[in-house]
Amino acid sequence: MSNVKEKKDVDYAEQAVPEEGRKGFVTMFMIMLGFTFFSASMWVGQQLAAGENFWEFLGSLILGGCILGLYTGLLGYVGAKTGLSMDLLARKAFGEKGSYLSSAMISFTQIGWFGVGVAMFAIPVANQFLGDSKIAMWALIILAGGCMTASAYFGIESLTIISYIAVPAVAVLGTIAMVMAVAQGEGTIVDQFAVSSGTLSVVGGAGLVVGSFVSGGTATPNFTRFAKDAKTGTIATVVAFFIGNSLMFFFGAIAYIFVGGNDIFEVMLRLNLFYLAVLVLGLNIWTTNDNALYTSGLGLANIFHQKKKPMVLVAGIIGTLLSVWLYYNFCGWLNILNCTLPPVGIILVLSYFMNKKDYEDEHAPLATVNWFAVIGVIAGAVVANVLSWGIASINGMAVAALLYVIGQKVSK
Incomplete structure (x- = not known):
């Protein structure tokens, strides 16, 4: 008998999370809230402020938040109920080899956003404080990429610690800066929005709100599987996504109104809060980037049948080295990819509710490929990217859901 104890996998990458690995509401809420704290969401806030008055802005936030909350809430429920990761x-849902499609899509997208996030920290900090030095920029990229990769490497426990530190700091400091900026403006916040309002409709704004995080939201089960029960996972997800995304949109909107930019970092610089600006920018990106890398690691592990940790390292190295290129060249492609992931999410939800017995039996046989699920994702992605009417992600989900349900009925 060996005296060497096998180290327990606290991330349960290959199995359902057992009872002893489950976490309470506060921890889940902090993890999910940190997931939504991403500077790229502020870009949407800028677009909303440029195109809507204050009341239209609120309308878009509420409508888009409800849609996004419903989507992520359903995924959060399934993840918490089963204890299973997205992969x-x-x-x-897709079959053992069919799952490679969804794993590749989520991994590719999240590595891309990770790289963009690293550059979003390093480039403005180097420009503002280090004389636009390329050497300093790359030093910051390597430092930030390394730290964010490390927190994802060590798994859910590390993600939890980062969230407990970063979420209160970003929320409090960012809100203070936002209030200070509004106070320095002319008139009320309603008056300041009216100056820059354009022609964006409430529905159009809601589409931007949904699109801003619907791809990342597809990875919700990777985190809610640790919730102590389905109720905890669902409520923590819905509340966190609504509060977190709304806060990011407000930060971006105020940045646009106050300095003509899109980030609370620029607002804090204008308010002479230099060091706090760097702190908030870094923590804000970190809380989403480690979640993104954790998700990509799980996806790559599913495709290549490797452990999660080395796959996280591979993803982190790729995202870090390509960060500047991704920042300047890949955002358009990432926006296209954002439309491809909601069809995956809706099929995961439908598969669970239509085949609950298969999820209750961990030894239930897996299909090699569920072609209706695969075709549903491909068709949904095409429709989402081509059809100009309505909200792209919802169009894609509707097509994918229809084809999947038809396939389920035919196969039975």
């Missing part, structure tokens, strides 16, 4: 859920 393990995909094995049941």
